[in-house]
Amino acid sequence: MDGIGRFLEMGGYAAYVWPALGLTALVLAVLLIASVRNARRREAELAQLEAELGRGDEG
Amino acid sequence: MSARLHAFANPARFLRLARRLLPWTAALAAICLAIGAVWGIGIAPPGKPPPEGQGETVRIMYVHVPSAWMALFVYACVAAASAAAIIWRHPLGHVLARAASPIGACFALLTLATGSLWGAKMWGAWWVWDARLTSVLILFFLYLGHIALTHAFDDPARGARAACILALVGVVNLPIIKFSVDWWNTLHQPASIIRREGPAIDAQMLAPLFFMICGFTFYFFSVWLLRARAELAALRTRALKLRLLAS
Incomplete structure (x- = not known):
């Protein structure tokens, strides 16, 4: 526990080091999730439209 | 109109390539980032204690430098994608430029934020108007301008050309950022990795930094491919809807 405590303290610079690391992780995670969800939504939209058009051509 | 639709027609080859590459770039990103983070934050030695060294604040380097x-x-x-779009009229140029700039904006923002946290402790100032910091701030605004231009018009083709020109003119800022620490007096430390005498950073820190840089690079390529896929799907949807309206 003491080892973990000292690690988290970052030699007294915890207030600078952890926000820098945390912010980076947060921004990269949010960007990744937003990009994945957007790609899924757009591709689903396209697939649905193509399916509708396909049915239209047959009929 | 048909010529414009034709320009976006059948990017099937790119999409196939993107689908094949994405699992690999994503896996490499995850592996490199995991190794780099654990090694850099948990195992690598801290800097020399202050005042002559930077103590544990050097750990900010593992996110600041890759960003x-x-x-x-x-x-x-x-800029390369914009050049491809405007000079060779490559149909994917606009798509790739538009897909990349929000990612770049995030990295520029992280560079400024993590640098600010680092500077607050080591320089005693969150911000100084020196050449390195100011030129990176300009880079951030160039990204914002590029994003704004690509989204400013309902018809993506109209904003695209202006965005291309902005991107190409902004290239002049890249060497300014790189050499700002040599050309002007600055608080920012000079180049310490790529320099004639070899890296000034201890190998114990250079190795995890290398993994972080590779991880960030593979992360970028993964998100870039993903965003390009989304852009292409949106363009195709738009083209199909226009064709429906026309018929």
């Missing part, structure tokens, strides 16, 4: 490297690299990619 800064990516902020520049992504801009070079945006």
